[in-house]
Amino acid sequence: MMGLQIVVLWSDLLVWLLLITGVAVGVLIARTPLLLAAWRRVGRSRAGMASATVLLVFLIVGLLDSLHYRPALPGAPGDKTQYSIEVLSLLDALAGPLRTENEKTYSAPLATRLYAKETVERPGVGTLREFPRLKFGGAHLGDNEAAANADIAGRAAGGAALGLLFWLALAAASAAAVGGWRKLVRGETVFAWNAVLLTLLVLCLTLGPLFALAGHYHVFGTDKVGQDVLYQILKSVRTALIIGLVTTLVMLPMAVLLGIVAGYFRGWIDDLIQYVYTVLNSIPGVLLIAAAVLMMQVVIDTHPQWFATAAERADLRLLALCFILGITSWTGLCRLLRGETLKLRELEYIQAAQAFGVSSGRIILRHILPNVMHIVIIALVMDFSGLVLAEAVLSYVGIGVDPTMTSFGTMINNARMELGREPVVWWSLIAAFVAMFVLVLAANLFADAVRDAFDPRAA
Amino acid sequence: MLAFLLRRLLYAIPILIGVNLITFALFFVVNTPDDMARMQLGIKRVTPEAIAQWKAERGYDKPLFINGAAPGLATLTDTIFFEKSARLFVGDFGRAEDGRDIAREIGARMGPSLAIALPTFLLGLFVTISLALTLAFFRATAFDVWGVVLCVAAMSISGLFYIIGGQYLFAKVFRLVPISGYGDGLDAWRFLVLPVAIGVVAGIGASARWYRTIFLEEVSKDYVRTARAKGLNETVVFFRHILRNALIPILTGVVVVIPTLFMGSLLTESFFGIPGLGSYTIDAIQAQDFAVVRSMVFIGSVLYIVGLILTDISYTLVDPRIRFS
Numbered sequence: 001m002m003g004l005q006i007v008v009l010w011s012d013l014l015v016w017l018l019l020i021t022g023v024a025v026g027v028l029i030a031r032t033p034l035l036l037a038a039w040r041r042v043g044r045s046r047a048g049m050a051s052a053t054v055l056l057v058f059l060i061v062g063l064l065d066s067l068h069y070r071p072a073l074p075g076a077p078g079d080k081t082q083y084s085i086e087v088l089s090l091l092d093a094l095a096g097p098l099r100t101e102n103e104k105t106y107s108a109p110l111a112t113r114l115y116a117k118e119t120v121e122r123p124g125v126g127t128l129r130e131f132p133r134l135k136f137g138g139a140h141l142g143d144n145e146a147a148a149n150a151d152i153a154g155r156a157a158g159g160a161a162l163g164l165l166f167w168l169a170l171a172a173a174s175a176a177a178v179g180g181w182r183k184l185v186r187g188e189t190v191f192a193w194n195a196v197l198l199t200l201l202v203l204c205l206t207l208g209p210l211f212a213l214a215g216h217y218h219v220f221g222t223d224k225v226g227q228d229v230l231y232q233i234l235k236s237v238r239t240a241l242i243i244g245l246v247t248t249l250v251m252l253p254m255a256v257l258l259g260i261v262a263g264y265f266r267g268w269i270d271d272l273i274q275y276v277y278t279v280l281n282s283i284p285g286v287l288l289i290a291a292a293v294l295m296m297q298v299v300i301d302t303h304p305q306w307f308a309t310a311a312e313r314a315d316l317r318l319l320a321l322c323f324i325l326g327i328t329s330w331t332g333l334c335r336l337l338r339g340e341t342l343k344l345r346e347l348e349y350i351q352a353a354q355a356f357g358v359s360s361g362r363i364i365l366r367h368i369l370p371n372v373m374h375i376v377i378i379a380l381v382m383d384f385s386g387l388v389l390a391e392a393v394l395s396y397v398g399i400g401v402d403p404t405m406t407s408f409g410t411m412i413n414n415a416r417m418e419l420g421r422e423p424v425v426w427w428s429l430i431a432a433f434v435a436m437f438v439l440v441l442a443a444n445l446f447a448d449a450v451r452d453a454f455d456p457r458a459a
Numbered sequence: 460m461l462a463f464l465l466r467r468l469l470y471a472i473p474i475l476i477g478v479n480l481i482t483f484a485l486f487f488v489v490n491t492p493d494d495m496a497r498m499q500l501g502i503k504r505v506t507p508e509a510i511a512q513w514k515a516e517r518g519y520d521k522p523l524f525i526n527g528a529a530p531g532l533a534t535l536t537d538t539i540f541f542e543k544s545a546r547l548f549v550g551d552f553g554r555a556e557d558g559r560d561i562a563r564e565i566g567a568r569m570g571p572s573l574a575i576a577l578p579t580f581l582l583g584l585f586v587t588i589s590l591a592l593t594l595a596f597f598r599a600t601a602f603d604v605w606g607v608v609l610c611v612a613a614m615s616i617s618g619l620f621y622i623i624g625g626q627y628l629f630a631k632v633f634r635l636v637p638i639s640g641y642g643d644g645l646d647a648w649r650f651l652v653l654p655v656a657i658g659v660v661a662g663i664g665a666s667a668r669w670y671r672t673i674f675l676e677e678v679s680k681d682y683v684r685t686a687r688a689k690g691l692n693e694t695v696v697f698f699r700h701i702l703r704n705a706l707i708p709i710l711t712g713v714v715v716v717i718p719t720l721f722m723g724s725l726l727t728e729s730f731f732g733i734p735g736l737g738s739y740t741i742d743a744i745q746a747q748d749f750a751v752v753r754s755m756v757f758i759g760s761v762l763y764i765v766g767l768i769l770t771d772i773s774y775t776l777v778d779p780r781i782r783f784s
Binding site: 275276278279280281282283284286287288290291292294295297298299301302385389392393396397398399408412416419420429433436437440441443444445448 | 473474477478481482485486494495497498611612614615616617618619620623627631719722725726740741744745747749752753755756759760763764767
């Protein structure tokens, strides 16, 4: 029996902590009528619900990739079990062949042969220069390579049909749940389920063929070292999500606490906090990040004994990056909250609370914090897409995630020279850009829906 | 006015001192000069003598703040803090790893940076404001809705894609302009067209959407209703009243970035091989040249603070309601 050793990386812990916090906040919102009403408005927005569906798919991929373990190495029975140095995740286990079936070098999407000519020995014929067959891509076809196109079309159609079937089941279930097809199609439901189902249809019709083909072909091709590009895309999702979510987690307490305290107490506290954020703000963002990352790199390089595996080191570097991004990006939200608190503290109900002798801490917690929550939520969702885009740029500059960690940034960085190659290798770059575009677009649309629902000025 | 300016300038001093302290803490306290020496020398050549020599060559062998061994005032001046951090205030940036004078290098590279950043900024401002005005003019029509959708899509595309895609398409496939490089004098325009165009296009999405909301906010104000009630036609209302008033928040909002244009653009310059400050910074980051990064952080902060002061001045100039207080 294969044993395994569970590995909990720090970022995993934070991801699951974040999920639990999210659920807890959800419960809290369900009890607060005002916030619940705002989220209902998000639920009624078609663009909001459609983008939320896409985000959910990304989130599931990210969560699957956040359960790590080290598989046991095969050894003689009776020996003490040795565990592999490689840290795998549940996603790796599910995507099995994608991870292990590596070719020699570049191969185009859905190809059966390599992208570069090689000299091969043919018994009886001699040496030839030809495009060698792939080890795995289309290997099930055997010698019958001509059937590849028909095989691909057949599998894609089969996948699409399965996807459609799955979608029909989902649609039927939701129609039953909301009370009839007519209501569903016309959108006469509390939430915009028709938008969700339409998004799901698109997703099923694209992901179905993708899954059906992924086991037998490299759907998005392979990169320089022969690794499947689709697998790299899947792995990048987690990195992007962590950068987008954990960073806001880092910056949130600082921004909320300092912003409200500055606005509420004014005087020298306000001066001090304003001074701190003006100083941080005046250092150009990229340079501050660069300086901090360079320093962090020195610390990591001079303390190799801290990390048992390469994955742990890359993980800590990712978290440090989130931390640095958080430190450099809290100033905007802090300033907004300070301004809002300055306005709120002059309102009658706060003055009444003060007249009753309610303590400052209690006023902040009970009366101010809930009334600036909409700003916090809007800032949270708005920042996400910016951070995902920033990761790619930072990785290009060389101050992003660890080079061994797969992310959209490292993918683009590795692939950008390939456009200068003859013949051109375009698939890694395009795949990374498209995946990032879908994620960021969904996040932006969701952020818009949230802003429209929460902003009292827009309502 | 003079008193106001003076006060703003005085307020800049503690901020610059704060920036200086933060960079000093980042570069010398979090990591000792020994760590930096090990980084620069590489694993193979690390011996205590090599580290000591590396530090002595660059003046990192002194105490951080207080040099007890030195006589008189030199207790304070013969230290790393004074030599490396405080000297930044008088424009003495020291030398880069390759031994070149950083201040001279910065002076030489400012021109190419501005040659890209300034046209990009001005052209971008013109294009996005025109686009936003058009969207606001056709507000709540299909044109507006699709325009906003396109803006959101455009701002969801990575900036790297605009650069890589544009460079591939126009320089490699169509061969309209050179892929990268820079020329002297007027000859430089061939190298500048593409980066400027890409810079403008990449910025359209986010800015146009933002300016559109500013225009729409202005559209719903009372004076606009009055103007319409007077019988003015929509074109006059838009160009004489709304455009002028909406330009106040837009222009005062962009004043802050004008000084930082000197810093150049990190990505554009390094992709197009333009010898400006942006590519200088990237090279320094990738070569882990701490002295250069430190200098750029300092210059960037100075320029940002200048931008803040300019913003304050521009507010008071365009809006008489804001007194010099």
